[in-house]
Amino acid sequence: MRGYDAGKKINGRKRHLVVDTLGLILVVVVHAASIQDRDGAKLVLQRLVQGWVRLRLIWADGGYAGQLVQWVKALGRRWTLEIVKRGDDMVGFKVLPKRWIVERTFGWLGRYRRHSKDYEALTDSSESMIRISMINLMLHRLKPG
DSSP: OOEEETTTTEEEEEEEEEEOTTSOEEEEEEEETTSOHHHHHHHHHHHHHTSOTTOOEEEEEGGGOSTHHHHHHHTTSSOEEEEEOOOTTOOSOOOOTTHHHHHHHHHHHHTSGGGTTTOOSSHHHHHHHHHHHHHHHHHHHHSOO
16 A cells, blocks of 8 residues: 655655654554545544553644544543644744654664665555564663663
C-alpha cells in the first residue's frame, strides 16, 4: 500500500506515532502517503482506544488542527487533544515544547538503516520493524556500563 502526498511531495508511506513523555512508542501506524494526516491521526487514535485507559492529554502538531479535536471528544473518552502551535512571530526553525518529544523518537528511529528506505512489502511489517527498533533501543539503554 503506497501513495503520493502532493502537499509534502512524499512518495510511499507515512508513519504516525503516539509516544509517552519519555518518547517511547505507545501506538504506531504506517499507511499510504496519499492518506491525509488528519485521517492518519484517526487511524492512530482508533488503535489507542483499544488500550491506554489512563491516558488523558494528547499533544499534537498544528497539522492535526481542525475537526480532529471535536472527533476526539466524540470518541467518548476522557481525552483532551491539545494542538501545539507555532507562534505568529516565529521565524525559521524553533523547538516547540512537547512537540520535540515525538520528533526525538523519529530521530532515534532514523539511526536504524532499515528505516532509511521503505524496504517492507506490507505496512504491518513496517510497524513491526519500528517496534523492534524501539525494543533494541530500550535494551541498549538498560545495559549496564
